[in-house]
Amino acid sequence: MRVGVLGGGMQGCCAALAIADRGVHVTIFDRNPSLVTRAGAANEGKIHLGYMYAGDPSLKTARTMMAGALAFEPFLERHLGASSPALRTSAPATYVIHRDAQHPPDEIAGYLKTVHGLIAEQAGRNPSAYFGVDLGSPPRRLSAAEREAAFNPGLAVDAYQTAEVAIDPLVVAEALRQCIADHPLIETRLGCEIVDAVAEPDHMLVVGRDGDGPVRDRFDQVINALWCGRLALNETVGIETGRAWVHRLKYGVSFRLPEGAERPPSATFISGPFGEVVSYGEGLTYLTWYPTCLRAISHDLAPPEWETYPADPVRSEVLAGTLTAMQEIVPALRGLDPGTLPEAMVKGGIIVAWGATDIYDPRSELHRRYEIGLSTRGRFHSVDPGKLTMAPYFAEACADRVMGKA
Numbered sequence: 001m002r003v004g005v006l007g008g009g010m011q012g013c014c015a016a017l018a019i020a021d022r023g024v025h026v027t028i029f030d031r032n033p034s035l036v037t038r039a040g041a042a043n044e045g046k047i048h049l050g051y052m053y054a055g056d057p058s059l060k061t062a063r064t065m066m067a068g069a070l071a072f073e074p075f076l077e078r079h080l081g082a083s084s085p086a087l088r089t090s091a092p093a094t095y096v097i098h099r100d101a102q103h104p105p106d107e108i109a110g111y112l113k114t115v116h117g118l119i120a121e122q123a124g125r126n127p128s129a130y131f132g133v134d135l136g137s138p139p140r141r142l143s144a145a146e147r148e149a150a151f152n153p154g155l156a157v158d159a160y161q162t163a164e165v166a167i168d169p170l171v172v173a174e175a176l177r178q179c180i181a182d183h184p185l186i187e188t189r190l191g192c193e194i195v196d197a198v199a200e201p202d203h204m205l206v207v208g209r210d211g212d213g214p215v216r217d218r219f220d221q222v223i224n225a226l227w228c229g230r231l232a233l234n235e236t237v238g239i240e241t242g243r244a245w246v247h248r249l250k251y252g253v254s255f256r257l258p259e260g261a262e263r264p265p266s267a268t269f270i271s272g273p274f275g276e277v278v279s280y281g282e283g284l285t286y287l288t289w290y291p292t293c294l295r296a297i298s299h300d301l302a303p304p305e306w307e308t309y310p311a312d313p314v315r316s317e318v319l320a321g322t323l324t325a326m327q328e329i330v331p332a333l334r335g336l337d338p339g340t341l342p343e344a345m346v347k348g349g350i351i352v353a354w355g356a357t358d359i360y361d362p363r364s365e366l367h368r369r370y371e372i373g374l375s376t377r378g379r380f381h382s383v384d385p386g387k388l389t390m391a392p393y394f395a396e397a398c399a400d401r402v403m404g405k406a
């Protein structure tokens with residue numbers, strides 16, 4: 001059997017590894033010259049346990065995320081090795097309830113507690129699956145003194161220390177590239193734009209174009225892991241989108257802390273259009289602030305080709321604006337100057353999700369992220385990971401689907 005995986009982001013690479021693990025030959029197509037250079041590399045790598053989704057009281061999003069989170073590290077460890085730098089994690093996140101949160105603080109506190117109960121239940125079967133972290137203890141409420149020391153108390157009305165961590169997506173991307181380059185059953189066709197997929201009696205025909213002209217190749221099964229290109233290709237094989245979706249371009253800022261600077265806490269500000277601090281090891285720090293970092297929205301089937309690394313003035317606006325906003329909430333960041341930050345980088349990517357309105361609307365579908373995963377039409381399987389967190393989980397689902405097991 002030969003399987004074509006369209007899209008060499010995090011989802012496509014994980015799917016290729018899971019399928020090749022079953023002894024099947026896989027070809028990964030991507031329009032970029034290298035694997036995992038788009039959304040899969042441009043995010044902050046939070047491996048969601050579900051705490052973020054207080055806007056979905058049905059808990060379906062939380063349950064989905066924690067299933068993905070518990071599959072994430074075991075998958076990477078199996079394919080990349082237990083000593084891979086890809087498995088290194090950030091400082092665990094404090095969930096900070098913002099003064100302008102979209103839900104009352106006690107409702108959010110109740111939500112965090114309930115989510116923890118579900119995590120403890122799910123992790124009970126595999127207690128070390130989440131990077132070996134102990135998931136048994138509930139989120140710890142910070143004392144008023146702790147909260148006031150770490151955050152601006154005028155904006156941070158309550159705070160809970162959780163066990164949730166992030167990986168460094170650039171390190172994971174590099175490890176995946178190496179693993180795939182060395183894999184005897186996986187080949188890559190890079191620099192190839194996919195334009196069509198056609199169902200034939202015994203095969204799927206994949207149509208693309210690369211620097212040498214048209215590309216046509218036949219496969220027994222095809223996985224559509226194109227992320228922002230997925231909906232457009234789905235329609236060519238008759239998988240209608242049939243509901244509102246939104247492509248959002250979001251940037252984030254990363255830098256190395258200058259010598260002697262205080263390490264900020266990893267923190268996620270909830271619930272609504274706020275932001276995050278991720279404190280990786282060795283001073284590497286990531287910041288995002290939604291009102292500054294969300295730069296464009298498209299409801300087109302295929303979004304415009306937005307820049308991953310924006311040029312000035314956008315770069316400087318995002319860097320300075322994000323740092324200023326976060327300095328207001330996180331005192332540890334206050335001495336930093338955007339003009340002199342070592343290794344300062346602004347990178348961004350597209351977030352694809354169901355919904356008609358942005359997250360400023362508390363009723364937006366963007367607050368519910370569980371309607372993701374696989375849709376199949378014959379030999380064509382389209383996978384929407386929804387989040388980076390879910391990629392290994394759905395990779396196994398893709399492999400089971402092409403093997404006829406699910």
Ligand SMILES: Cc1cc2nc3c(=O)[nH]c(=O)nc-3n(C[C@H](O)[C@H](O)[C@H](O)COP(=O)(O)OP(=O)(O)OC[C@H]3O[C@@H](n4cnc5c(N)ncnc54)[C@H](O)[C@@H]3O)c2cc1C
Binds near residue numbers: 031038225229348350
């Ligand atoms: C700023 C930001 C922060 C985020 N933070 C988090 C987070 O903390 N935690 C989390 O779980 N998720 C997060 N996400 C979401 C997460 O990044 C995505 O859900 C996930 O990476 C998408 O899957 P992917 O990696 O396969 O996508 P991509 O990396 O975009 O992969 C898709 C690939 O398909 C290729 N492609 C597209 N169209 C075509 C075509 N026509 N022909 C050929 N190739 C094509 C692209 O080049 C790309 O390589 C974030 C996203 C962004 C943008």
